[in-house]
Amino acid sequence: MSAVLAENILTKYEPVIGLEVHVQLGTKTKIFCGCPIEFGAPPNTNVCPVCLGLPGALPVLSRQAVELAISAALALHCTVNPFSRFARKNYFYPDLPKGYQISQYDQPLAEHGYLDIPTAAGEKKRIGVTRVHMEDDAGKSLHDGFKDSDQYTYVDLNRSGTPLIEIVSEPDMRSPDEAYAYLTDIKQVMQFIGVSDCDMEKGQLRCDANVSVRLKGAEKFGTKAEVKNLNSFRFLKMALEYEIERQVEIVEGGGRVEQETRLYNVETGRTVGMRSKEHAHDYRYFAEPDLVPLRVSEHWLHEVKSRLPELPGDRRDRFVNEYGLREYDAQVLTLTRETGDYFEAAAKVSGDGRSTANWVTGDLMGLLKAAGREISESPVKPEHIGELVRLINKGELSGKLAKEILPRMFETGERASAIMEREGLKQISDTGALEKIVDDVLGANPKQVEQYKGGKTAVMGFLVGQVMKASRGQANPAAVNEVLKRKLG
Numbered sequence: 177m178s179a180v181l182a183e184n185i186l187t188k189y190e191p192v193i194g195l196e197v198h199v200q201l202g203t204k205t206k207i208f209c210g211c212p213i214e215f216g217a218p219p220n221t222n223v224c225p226v227c228l229g230l231p232g233a234l235p236v237l238s239r240q241a242v243e244l245a246i247s248a249a250l251a252l253h254c255t256v257n258p259f260s261r262f263a264r265k266n267y268f269y270p271d272l273p274k275g276y277q278i279s280q281y282d283q284p285l286a287e288h289g290y291l292d293i294p295t296a297a298g299e300k301k302r303i304g305v306t307r308v309h310m311e312d313d314a315g316k317s318l319h320d321g322f323k324d325s326d327q328y329t330y331v332d333l334n335r336s337g338t339p340l341i342e343i344v345s346e347p348d349m350r351s352p353d354e355a356y357a358y359l360t361d362i363k364q365v366m367q368f369i370g371v372s373d374c375d376m377e378k379g380q381l382r383c384d385a386n387v388s389v390r391l392k393g394a395e396k397f398g399t400k401a402e403v404k405n406l407n408s409f410r411f412l413k414m415a416l417e418y419e420i421e422r423q424v425e426i427v428e429g430g431g432r433v434e435q436e437t438r439l440y441n442v443e444t445g446r447t448v449g450m451r452s453k454e455h456a457h458d459y460r461y462f463a464e465p466d467l468v469p470l471r472v473s474e475h476w477l478h479e480v481k482s483r484l485p486e487l488p489g490d491r492r493d494r495f496v497n498e499y500g501l502r503e504y505d506a507q508v509l510t511l512t513r514e515t516g517d518y519f520e521a522a523a524k525v526s527g528d529g530r531s532t533a534n535w536v537t538g539d540l541m542g543l544l545k546a547a548g549r550e551i552s553e554s555p556v557k558p559e560h561i562g563e564l565v566r567l568i569n570k571g572e573l574s575g576k577l578a579k580e581i582l583p584r585m586f587e588t589g590e591r592a593s594a595i596m597e598r599e600g601l602k603q604i605s606d607t608g609a610l611e612k613i614v615d616d617v618l619g620a621n622p623k624q625v626e627q628y629k630g631g632k633t634a635v636m637g638f639l640v641g642q643v644m645k646a647s648r649g650q651a652n653p654a655a656v657n658e659v660l661k662r663k664l665g
């Protein structure tokens with residue numbers, strides 16, 4: 177089977193995909209105890225009786241974790257339930273000392289939300305968010321990296337009790353690309369509102385997928401398989417492509433897809449059956465007896481809501497409406513909160529959103545990329561881009577010259593005006609100075625002058641070019657045109 181979905185599959189079949197995304201909340205401490213969360217700390221150093229699951233230890237819910245979870249739910253347009261409950265999800269695993277995870281089951285924190293994702297056609301598609309619930313993370317089994325890793329598995333419980341939210345989507349996605357876009361947007365939104373850094377390498381964003389296929393136009397969903405271990409964007413797409421092809425092949429061969437949990441194997445690029453429905457876990461959920469139900473008052477909800485920044489989608493729309501940006505530029509400029517802030521600060525100085533957007537998404541981002549820097553580390557301050565655009569619009573700097581000056585601003589951190597001043601790079605709009613250059617150019621090109629006077633007006637372009645060259649690109653093109661036309665009669 178190929179890694180890329182064959183064209184003909186998607187003309188006959190329709191994949192149906194839903195995602196379960198785990199996001200680690202960016203709290204300093206764990207969800208039910210005061211142990212610090214520190215990636216890479218020496219194993220089993222950030223632990224206490226609560227997160228070790230010792231008998232008699234009692235959990236205390238972190239207020240900050242709840243507020244971050246509420247922020248996430250609001251950003252996903254969910255209804256936050258005034259009353260929700262924690263539940264025990266029981267299973268045995270070596271890195272789960274309590275013997276259960278504290279999660280939420282029949283009464284989750286929030287429900288009925290959505291996320292609008294951009295589609296390839298440049299439109300928006302609404303993906304339903306079924307629910308957002310809170311839970312604690314398990315520890316980690318370490319299978320390699322030790323001298324005797326071939327004989328033993330080690331357990332690190334530093335991660336045990338880390339706060340997570342699980343975001344469950346509706347089965348609304350119809351291609352691996354849509355799933356990719358959805359996960360990208362989840363990550364963007366969570367980063368935007370400061371809920372999580374979503375660093376996948378640190379396991380702060382994890383994803384499982386429910387996948388089924390059906391004949392195009394069919395009403396009924398096919399039998400789904402749950403694919404686990406999709407811990408990078410690339411793997412998500414590859415695993416979905418593989419799984420869709422696998423299921424289509426079964427259906428085409430007259431077989432039936434089994435409802436099962438499958439694991440994506442990074443090495444082989446395949447999904448492998450882990451357990452079928454008969455062997456599915458029965459988690460024996462029941463209400464967590466050590467925690468009171470979680471009540472979110474109107475007042476608290478309002479308070480958290482008032483602290484939420486503008487969401488990426490809203491900002492995208494506002495950039496289009498307020499600054500007249502093209503949809504694509506608005507999208508690029510809202511990829512991160514910092515990029516949007518930078519653009520707005522620059523546009524405020526320039527008074528010209530569209531040109532500012534061009535300079536930021538074009539030349540500046542090119543320079544940043546080449547230097548391997550983030551926009552927050554840009555040596556060119558947003559006000560300096562704003563000034564650059566203003567100088568161009570005022571006719572004091574040509575666009576061509578500006579393109580040469582920007583890299584120097586990037587190198588030195590100086591303003592365009594400072595560089596122009598020092599190097600005498602002011603655009604020549606002064607008619608007296610221009611006339612002299614024009615006279616020289618006309619004198620040096622009698623043939624072209626003759627042609628122009630004979631009616632071949634196209635030669636004007638050549639003459640303008642000569643004047644620009646003679647002025648080292650500093651002449652104001654509009655003024656040059658004017659002076660030339662006047663001199664040529």
Ligand SMILES: [Zn+2]
Nearest residue numbers: 209211224227
């Ligand atoms: Zn602890």
